[in-house]
Amino acid sequence: MTAEPGGETAGSEAAQALEEAADSPGLDFLARSGFAVLALLHILIGSIAASVAFGGYGQAETSGAIGPLARSEPFGPLLMWAGCIACASLALWQFAEATVRVRRRPTRERLAKGISSGSLVFIYGSVAATFAAFAGGTGRDSGDRTSDFSAAVVASPAGAPALGAVGALILGIGAYFVFKGSARRFRPELKYFEDTRRGHLLNALGVAGHIGKGVALFLVGLLFIAAAVNHQPEESTGLDGSLQALLDYPFGAPLILVIAAGLICYGIFALARARWGRM
Template sequence: MALLHILIGFIALRLVLGGYGDADTGGALSPLAASAAGPFLMWGGCTACASLALWQLGEATVRVRRKSVGQRWSKAVSSGSLVLIYGSVALTFASFARGRGRDSGDSVASFSTVVLASPAGMPALVAVGLLILGIGVYFIYKGARRKFRAELRHFAGTRRGQVIDLLGLTGHIAKGISLILAGGLFILAAIHNSPGESTGLDGSLKRLLETPAGPPVVAVIAVGLIFYGIFAVVRSRYGRM
C-alpha cells in the first residue's frame, strides 16, 4: 500500500508536468504487472492486502470490545473503512495477477452503473460517495490533529520525529482530500444519473487539472501522497497499531 501511494503520487506529478498516465491503483500496477516478476508481485500484493483487510476486520469486531463505547464506534468506523479499502485493492491485485487488469476509472464507472441499476439506485450510490467522503474527512482530521503520533511513539521528541510528523500531517491531509474528490464524483454521478462521471482518483485529478488553480493543487496532493507512502513505510517498521 505504501508503494502504491508513492507511485500514484509520482504519476500525478507527471500529469501536472504535462505527461500521461493514470493516477490510480490501476495506473500504478500496470507497469509492475507487465514486468517479468509481475504475477509474483501481483499475487504477493493481493495476499498482503487481503491479510490487512482480515486484520482490520478483527480490529473492528473483536478487539473493539475492549474499548469504551465511544471508542468502539470510532474504531469500528475507522477499521471498517480500512477493510473496504484493503479488500478492494486486494481484488485489483488479483485482477492484474490473472491478466484481467483494467483501467481503475472504467472499473469505478462499471461499479456505479451496477449500483444505479439496482433497486436502491441513486440513494445507494450517494451513500457510497458519502462513505468515501467521510473517510476522507477522517484522514484530514487525523492528520490535522496529529492523531497518528500514537502509532509512532518511538520517535517522540527526536529530530526524526519532527520529520515523520511533517510526513504524517501532509500525507494524511493529502490522502483525505483525494478521497473527498473521489467520493464527490460518486455523488455527482448519482445526482446526474451518469455513472461515467465517477472515474475515481485519476478522473477527479484530471478534472481538477482543467481548472485555473488545478495544477498547483494537484501538485500539492501528489507530493502529499508520496509523503503518506513514506510515512506508511516508517509506520510499518516502527508503528504501534
C-alpha cells in the same frame, strides 16, 4: 429468551482464538508488509499525479500503479501474488482491530473503531483483489471498474440516492483523514515520536500525508455525488478522473501537485509505519 451458556462460551473462545491469531508474529510480518506495499502504491500514484499536472501521461490510480509492475518480466505475477497476500493480511489485521480487539471496550469506542477499521478492511481488501486480478491476467482500469460499479448502483432499486450515499461516505472518510492529519491523531500508531529529528520528520510526513490523502478522497467523493445528481454514473471514474477534471480549472495543476506531494508523503509515512508501527 436467554442465551445458552455453552454458546456464549464458544463465542468467547472463538473471539479469543481470533485475537491470538491476529497477534501472531506471522500475521504481524505480513500486515507490516501490507503497509509497505501500500506505501509503494501511494508513492507511485503520487508520482503519476505529479506527471499529470505537468501534462504527462499516466493513470493516477491503483491499477495505473500496479499495471506496470504486473507487466514486468519475469517477476510480474510473483509481485502481484505477494502484494495480494500482504494486503489481504493487512485487511485481516484491520478486521481483528474492528472486532475482537475492541470487544471489551465501551460501546462508543467499539462503534468508532468498527467504522474506522471496518472501512479499511474494505479498502485493503479491494487493493488485494486488484493485485489478484492482475496476477490472474484479468486486471482492469480502476476508472472503468469504478464507472461500472456506479452504473450498477444507479441501476439498482436504490438508484442515484445510493450512489450519492457512496459519495458521502467517501467524503466522510476523506474528512476523517484531514482531521487525523491536522490533529496529529496518527501519532499513537508509531513507536518513535520522541523529540528527535526522526520524530519531527515523521510528524511532518504524517500531517502532510494524511491531509493530502484526505483531499484526494474528498475529490473522489465529490465525483460520485456529481454523477448521482446528474444521473451519469460514467462520470465517477475515481481519483484519476477527479484529477483530469481539475485540469480544466486555472488552479487545477497546482492543486494536483499539492495532492501528489501529499500522497507521496503518506506513502513515506506508511513505509515508516511498516517499520515502526504499533501492531
